[in-house]
Amino acid sequence: MFSVRVEKVIKYNENFSTIFFDSYLKSYPGQFIMVNVFGYEEIPLSLSSPNSVTVKAVGETTRALINIQTGELLGIRGPFGRPFTPTSDRALLIAGGIGAAPLFYLHDYLKTRCKSIKVIYGAKTQEELIWKSRFENVVIVTEDGSEGIKGTVLDLVKKEDIDSYSKIYCCGPKEMLKALYKHFEDFDVLNKTEFSMENYMRCGIGVCGSCVMENGLRVCADGPVFRGDELDF
C-alpha cells in the first residue's frame, strides 16, 4: 500500500464527487484501485482518470470519501485488474449512473486513438447524471424524463445500428448490464462487447475468492472487464 494526497474534490451534489490525487497512477481505463479511507474501510473503485476516482455515496465509507478534504491522505493498492481493450475504429460507450466512472477514463483514452466515439449515458434521474461535459458525442436518457430522453439506455441501444460499431463498452447497474447482455446476445455480437463488473472484494489480487462469480471467474483478477461471451448472466 502507498499513500496519495487529495489535491482537488469536485462535488456535484450531496451524493457524488470526483476526488483527484496528487500523483498519476500508471494504469489503463477499466482498472480499479483499492482505496483505504483511513478510519473507515478499504473499498474497490474504478479509476475515472489516471489520478481520480468518481464516487457515489452508498455507505459509510463512500460517504466519508465524497466529503474528504483537500490535503488529506488516502491509502492506495493497485491499480489492479484487466482493463478495457481499445479499438481504433468506432466505439459505443454505454454508461448507467455511477457506472460512467471508468468510461470517463476510457473516453479520454479513446479520443486520440479511435475514429469516433458515441456515448449513451443513462440514469434514474437528472441528479445521478454527473460530469456530462466529459463526454463529447453523448445522448442522455433518464427513467423519469428529468433530463434528455425519457426511457432506459436499452431503449436507445435498440435504435442503434450495432453492426456499425467495432467495440461496445458497458458499465452500470447489474440489471442494466443484464438487459444489454440479452440484447447483444440476440444480435450475436457478444464478442465485441465488454462489460465492467462489480462484486464485493477483499484482497483485490485474486487470492481470497470473495468476488468469484457463478462461472468461477474472479472479478478482481480475471476482470473487472469481461468480454460479453465470457459472461454468463
Next chain:
Amino acid sequence: MLEVELCNLKLKNPMVLASGILGSKSSSLYRMAEDAGAVVTKSVGLHAREGYRNPTVINYAHGLINAVGLASPNAESFARELEKYVKIAPLIVSLYAFSAEEFAELTKFFPMADAFELNLSCPHIKKAGLEIGSDAELVKEIVSMVKSKTKKPVFAKISAMTNVVEIGKAAEEGKADAIVVTNTLKGMAIDIMSRKPILSNISGGVSGEAIKPIALKCVWDLYEELSIPIVGVGGITTWKDIVEFMLAGATAVQIGSAIFYSSRYFYSLKESLIAYTRWTKEKLSDLIGKAHN
C-alpha cells in the same frame, strides 16, 4: 509419475489448494481442481462470521499478510454451496471451531467431503485457531473426538508458531491421519504516511515466499518424529520448492499465496514437475523423506 497417495486419497499430483484461497465457491474450487491434486475449502464454522473490515489482505515484497477473520457462511449454507462441486479432485473441508464438541458436530454437515482439515492454527482469531492449537492436550482431545464422529481422514493443520513436534505428536496420539504444517505466521505492516497499521485487525498472518524456510524446517522435524503423513505448506512458489518439501518428508504440499501470480499456477507447476520426473526417471512419491538418509 506425479501421483501420490495421502491417507487412501489418490491425488493426481502432490499439489493441494490451501485453505482460504479461492475456497468459498464451488465454481472457483472446480477451476483450481482442474490441475491441483486436491482442494481445501475456506474454513467453516457452525455459525456465520462476517470477518474483519477491509483492508484484510495486503501484498508486500515477499508475500501476503491477511486478517480476513474466517469470513464464511454457516455450516449449513456452506454445505449447500459445496454440493455443487463437481468432483474432479478430492474435496477437503476445512473446519474451525471453539471447542472439541463443535469440531465434532461440524463433520455431519459435509457428506460430500473426502477428508476434513482441522484449523488449529489461524493466527488472528480469539479462542479458536492458534489459541486452541497451541494446547497439546486440547489438540489431542479435539482430534480424537472428531475421529470418533467420522470415518473420513482427518488432517490436523498446525502452526509453526507452536512447538510443532509436541503438537504434532498430540495430534498423532489423537489418531489424526495426517499433519498439515504450517498456517500463516503472525505479522503486521504499518503505513509510513498515515503512521497506522494497515490491516483493520492490526496484525495478521504472513504467507508467501518469506515463510518457506520456516515451514520446511517444521516438515523436517515432524518427519523425524512422527509416523503419519505430513502435508507441507508455507511459501511454496516454484516446482523446486515442491521437490524440496517432499525431500524433507512431505507426502503432499499445499499452495495458496502463489495463486497471486496466476489462477493457472497449478497447471504451470504441474508441467514443470512432469519435466522434472522425466529427467530423473523417478516417481515423485519416491522422493518423500529422501533428504533424511
